Amino acid sequence: MAENKTGLERYIRQTIFKGVGQEGQRKLLAAHALIVGCGALGTAIANLLGRAGVGHITIIDRDFIELNNLQRQTLYDEEDLRQNLPKAVAAANKLRLINSEITVEGLVEDLSYENIERLVGAADIVLDGTDNFETRYLLNDTCVKLGKPWIYSGVIAAYGITSTILPGDTPCFRCLFPDPPPPGTTPTCDTAGIVGPIVGMMGAFAAGEAIKLLTGQGTLNRGLTSIDLWQLNFDRLPVEARQPDCPCCGLREFEFLEAAGERGSRVASLCGRNAIQVTIRPTPNLDLPEFAGRLAAAGAEEMLENEFLLRYRLDGYEWTLFPDARAIIKGTDDPNVAKTLYARYIGV
Numbered sequence: 001m002a003e004n005k006t007g008l009e010r011y012i013r014q015t016i017f018k019g020v021g022q023e024g025q026r027k028l029l030a031a032h033a034l035i036v037g038c039g040a041l042g043t044a045i046a047n048l049l050g051r052a053g054v055g056h057i058t059i060i061d062r063d064f065i066e067l068n069n070l071q072r073q074t075l076y077d078e079e080d081l082r083q084n085l086p087k088a089v090a091a092a093n094k095l096r097l098i099n100s101e102i103t104v105e106g107l108v109e110d111l112s113y114e115n116i117e118r119l120v121g122a123a124d125i126v127l128d129g130t131d132n133f134e135t136r137y138l139l140n141d142t143c144v145k146l147g148k149p150w151i152y153s154g155v156i157a158a159y160g161i162t163s164t165i166l167p168g169d170t171p172c173f174r175c176l177f178p179d180p181p182p183p184g185t186t187p188t189c190d191t192a193g194i195v196g197p198i199v200g201m202m203g204a205f206a207a208g209e210a211i212k213l214l215t216g217q218g219t220l221n222r223g224l225t226s227i228d229l230w231q232l233n234f235d236r237l238p239v240e241a242r243q244p245d246c247p248c249c250g251l252r253e254f255e256f257l258e259a260a261g262e263r264g265s266r267v268a269s270l271c272g273r274n275a276i277q278v279t280i281r282p283t284p285n286l287d288l289p290e291f292a293g294r295l296a297a298a299g300a301e302e303m304l305e306n307e308f309l310l311r312y313r314l315d316g317y318e319w320t321l322f323p324d325a326r327a328i329i330k331g332t333d334d335p336n337v338a339k340t341l342y343a344r345y346i347g348v
């Protein structure tokens with residue numbers, strides 16, 4: 001009954017587990033985790049860390065919820081979909097319902113050169129819930145530069161892979177994968193699909209690593225671990241040493257972070273979506289109601305607006321425009337088409 005006076009009653013099943021204990025729980029409550037991307041993996045991770053009592057959770061995600069997300073993105077429901085909520089907003093709302101004693105921030109943004117050092121710098125640990133290599137190399141550069149641990153996770157089809165990266169200690173992401181794969185050479189959710197259970201497994205794996213790391217207990221995944229749920233293969237690749245000539249953690253040349261600082265518009269294709277995201281740097285602030293009027297005059301239809309986004313159809317494409325001038329243009333996989341459309345109608 002001593003627990004009743006500690007304020008930790010909610011976590012009693014976790015604190016009587018010797019690996020965590022009350023001391024570990026207090027460390028979790030004092031910790032700040034940054035979850036980058038809140039799709040399938042991100043929701044699985046956020047759910048577990050929020051319930052476990054990680055005291056401050058920041059979720060950054062650039063996307064909104066679609067019907068086909070509900071199969072595996074466990075923090076969302078049909079009501080979120082009806083409200084056209086961005087994922088970061090819906091995930092933060094849900095976590096606050098689950099645990100009102102922690103601080104949760106939901107940021108509807110692209111992780112970029114402009115915000116990444118501030119966000120990573122404020123966190124004790126970074127968890128990868130992204131679906132693309134570009135963001136992972138950017139994260140790796142930043143985490144190595146700032147000396148922050150991060151947990152890489154990737155999931156496709158029924159397969160998952162993960163590594164816990166401790167800068168200056170374990171191999172970094174570029175030690176493991178020196179260069180990004182050429183575009184179009186890796187399977188995507190589009191071509192290979194994804195089953196919910198592997199997401200749950202890899203999300204749980206990453207959340208477990210975070211809890212061990214933040215409490216300073218247990219054995220960390222210092223190499224690459226992969227799970228093939230369908231064939232029932234579990235592999236732990238031997239821990240390799242850091243590569244002395246690794247551009248990132250060896251030579252401390254942060255090429256991806258520097259390249260991300262270039263001005264102008266940038267495009268990214270969104271995994272499994274037949275959609276392209278266009279962003280612009282430096283980031284302007286759009287007056288969405290004013291843009292709604294301007295776009296309606298240009299022929300935009302089926303306009304839908306809330307405080308987070310503006311959705312409409314124009315030229316046969318489905319557009320979603322955010323206050324930071326970011327647009328997701330659905331109906332094309334061609335970055336040049338998206339850039340042209342963006343320049344024509346947003347043109348900032």
Ligand SMILES: [Zn+2]
Nearest residue numbers: 172175246249
């Ligand atoms: Zn390295």
